[in-house]
Amino acid sequence: MASETSSSAPKRSLGGWALIAVPYFWLFLFFLVPFFIVFKISLSQIAVAIPPYFPAFDLGQGLQVLFADLKELSLENYIFLTEDDLYWRSYVSSVTIAAISTFITLLVGYPLAYGMARSPKEWRPTLLMLVILPFWTSFLIRVYAWIGILKNEGLLNQLLLTLGLIDQPLTILNTNIAVYIGIVYSYLPFLVLPLYASLEKLDGTLLEAAEDLGCPPWKAFWKITLPLSIPGIIAGCFLVFIPAVGEFVIPDLLGGSNTLMIGKTLWVEFFNNRDWPVSSAVAVILLLILVIPIVLFQNQQQKMAEREG
Amino acid sequence: MLKSLLAGVAAVGLMASAAQAKDRVVNVFNWSDYIDESILEDFTKETGIKVVYDVFDSNEILETKLLAGGTGYDVVVPTGTFLSRQIQAGVFTELDKSKLSNLSNMWKDIEARVEKYDPGNAYSINYMWGTTGLGYNVEKVKAALGEDAPVDSWDLLFKEENISKLKDCGVHLLDAPTELIPAALNYLGMDPDSKDKGDIEKAGELLKTIRPYVQKFHSSEYINALANGDICVAVGWSGDVLQARDRAAEADNGVTVEYSIPKEGALMWFDQMAVPADAPNKDEAHEFLNYIMRPDVMAKASNYVYYANGNKASQELLNEDVIGDPAIYPSEDAVNNLYTVTAYGPRIQRTVTRTWTSVKSGQ
Numbered sequence: 001m002a003s004e005t006s007s008s009a010p011k012r013s014l015g016g017w018a019l020i021a022v023p024y025f026w027l028f029l030f031f032l033v034p035f036f037i038v039f040k041i042s043l044s045q046i047a048v049a050i051p052p053y054f055p056a057f058d059l060g061q062g063l064q065v066l067f068a069d070l071k072e073l074s075l076e077n078y079i080f081l082t083e084d085d086l087y088w089r090s091y092v093s094s095v096t097i098a099a100i101s102t103f104i105t106l107l108v109g110y111p112l113a114y115g116m117a118r119s120p121k122e123w124r125p126t127l128l129m130l131v132i133l134p135f136w137t138s139f140l141i142r143v144y145a146w147i148g149i150l151k152n153e154g155l156l157n158q159l160l161l162t163l164g165l166i167d168q169p170l171t172i173l174n175t176n177i178a179v180y181i182g183i184v185y186s187y188l189p190f191l192v193l194p195l196y197a198s199l200e201k202l203d204g205t206l207l208e209a210a211e212d213l214g215c216p217p218w219k220a221f222w223k224i225t226l227p228l229s230i231p232g233i234i235a236g237c238f239l240v241f242i243p244a245v246g247e248f249v250i251p252d253l254l255g256g257s258n259t260l261m262i263g264k265t266l267w268v269e270f271f272n273n274r275d276w277p278v279s280s281a282v283a284v285i286l287l288l289i290l291v292i293p294i295v296l297f298q299n300q301q302q303k304m305a306e307r308e309g
Numbered sequence: 310m311l312k313s314l315l316a317g318v319a320a321v322g323l324m325a326s327a328a329q330a331k332d333r334v335v336n337v338f339n340w341s342d343y344i345d346e347s348i349l350e351d352f353t354k355e356t357g358i359k360v361v362y363d364v365f366d367s368n369e370i371l372e373t374k375l376l377a378g379g380t381g382y383d384v385v386v387p388t389g390t391f392l393s394r395q396i397q398a399g400v401f402t403e404l405d406k407s408k409l410s411n412l413s414n415m416w417k418d419i420e421a422r423v424e425k426y427d428p429g430n431a432y433s434i435n436y437m438w439g440t441t442g443l444g445y446n447v448e449k450v451k452a453a454l455g456e457d458a459p460v461d462s463w464d465l466l467f468k469e470e471n472i473s474k475l476k477d478c479g480v481h482l483l484d485a486p487t488e489l490i491p492a493a494l495n496y497l498g499m500d501p502d503s504k505d506k507g508d509i510e511k512a513g514e515l516l517k518t519i520r521p522y523v524q525k526f527h528s529s530e531y532i533n534a535l536a537n538g539d540i541c542v543a544v545g546w547s548g549d550v551l552q553a554r555d556r557a558a559e560a561d562n563g564v565t566v567e568y569s570i571p572k573e574g575a576l577m578w579f580d581q582m583a584v585p586a587d588a589p590n591k592d593e594a595h596e597f598l599n600y601i602m603r604p605d606v607m608a609k610a611s612n613y614v615y616y617a618n619g620n621k622a623s624q625e626l627l628n629e630d631v632i633g634d635p636a637i638y639p640s641e642d643a644v645n646n647l648y649t650v651t652a653y654g655p656r657i658q659r660t661v662t663r664t665w666t667s668v669k670s671g672q
Contacts, residue, residue, distance in 0.1 A: 050375075052376045084663070
């Protein structure tokens with residue numbers, strides 16, 4: 001990923017600096033600034049006002065007020081999060097649901113991407129188009145459609161009943177199974193696309209060589225294709241796992257009232273309790289939970305790349 | 310292709326902004342399924358003010374938007390309990406009563422009850438009021454519990470021997486802790502408006518005992534579910550249940566839905582129209598409120614949504630199945646049996662929410 005480090009980089013020209021400044025500026029504007037706003041709110045206290053927290057840091061009131069406000073900040077909300085096990089259970093349950101869904105997505109997505117990459121060249125644009133096509137319909141509507149499919153009187157149950165496979169409708173809607181289905185369905189393209197990209201680049205001559213040397217196809221897949229597609233697997237899994245952890249719409253619409261996910265906990269904190277400070281603290285912790293493993297992973301990758309290089 | 314598309318979008322944008330400069334607009338944010346839409350068309354025809362109408366289905370959503378500020382809405386419709394806290398937070402502008410000539414049509418009794426939330430009715434006018442009671446499918450409940458099923462009592466819901474038999478045909482509860490916790494407290498013989506942590510936890514315990522038999526906590530789905538015969542009991546808002554009753558009757562699907570105000574008492578609530586302090590079109594908002602307070606308009610709205618309104622003068626114009634229905638306009642005795650509640654402070658609100666979360670999640 002970020003393996004082309006600047007250890008031997010020559011002096012950059014002004015244009016070069018300007019070029020790398022663009023992504024940093026982007027990160028600053030759309031990641032760091034919002035993050036600090038959320039972080040600041042997480043250190044405030046709840047209040048009956050607009051906005052419903054204090055101190056609000058009104059820039060129009062001069063520096064003195066600003067410094068006085070600064071003293072009001074405290075870590076109280078973070079301590080609160082440790083006092084009620086609801087939050088930890090939500091984090092753990094979200095990560096578990098996201099991990100299981102990511103795994104299922106991989107199981108479904110890999111054959112799909114593989115089939116696409118091995119299909120005749122003239123078909124590939126069409127197949128790619130088919131993967132992207134669902135995005136043309138609103139995400140919300142697609143998740144809603146699953147309600148119609150999964151409910152007790154829904155399409156799936158009626159089909160199974162008509163086929164005589166079951167004699168009682170299955171309760172799928174409003175359970176965790178429906179959440180898995182929703183996540184796998186919604187995020188499948190995010191896994192298929194990077195995986196397809198890495199599988200398509202795969203050097204076919206390696207497989208031919210393996211075949212010539214008497215390696216059976218399944219073994220060639222296991223020894224050559226799979227290892228070479230790992231970067232695609234990792235990129236795809238991250239693209240599924242990270243948004244799935246914080247997912248709100250899918251558990252809200254398809255999940256039951258005992259589906260505990262951090263997105264819903266955050267929603268309740270924000271809307272029912274009107275407690276922006278605590279919900280901001282929940283969001284900051286969620287970010288840490290997601291960012292730390294990713295950073296560690298990247299470091300690991302970089303080290304491995306350096307060792308190999 | 311893309312270029313022409315962009316040009317098209319830009320042209321539409323320009324046209325919209327040009328139109329805005331000329332037209333008068335009022336942005337209304339109301340509950341879903343809560344008005345006869347022809348009222349909005351008539352208003353535009355009469356005044357030339359265009360109505361931009363948007364809907365929500367929970368007080369929490371509305372409140373969060375209002376507390377964030379800058380919503381761009383000119384008229385919003387919070388329930389009394391929420392309204393009182395929002396007034397404290399400085400969300401609303403005081404109404405200019407000189408612009409509201411139709412105020413004289415309003416019902417003094419309702420105004421007096423609203424004083425609790427909005428002293429002097431300074432910030433709001435009553436739109437609709439109603440109760441939170443039991444909606445049920447007559448045939449299915451009879452099939453499950455026999456002829457003498459206690460449909461006129463909270464026993465139907467809170468007695469395990471009853472609700473356990475209703476599980477299979479489906480029970481929905483409103484996803485509204487501020488209404489269900491008072492209902493549980495009232496059933497337990499405690500003050501429904503209690504702000505005591507221990508009391509609220511006791512209410513939570515009662516709700517947890519019935520949790521295994523509840524299919525869903527949702528504040529709008531039960532209308533269709535009742536009408537289609539998918540569920541047999543819902544704790545719901547009076548008018549919503551009556552809308553389900555009518556939809557079932559229209560569909561002629563063999564489903565009969567009824568609403569009852571349990572004899573132990575039920576929550577009486579008031580949905581109030583108010584104008585945010587940062588509303589961009591305050592004059593138009595006042596014109597809208599004044600129009601809404603016209604007896605014929607208010608009667609049309611109530612005839613459509615099956616909720617009682619706070620407009621005395623409109624009562625002559627109401628359909629008989631509205632004014633004559635004790636589920637909508639309860640008798641004086643029945644009204645005295647209803648209770649009202651006030652807003653929770655931040656600390657006790659947290660207890661209420663947490664209790665509700667553990668009731669819902671069953672943990």
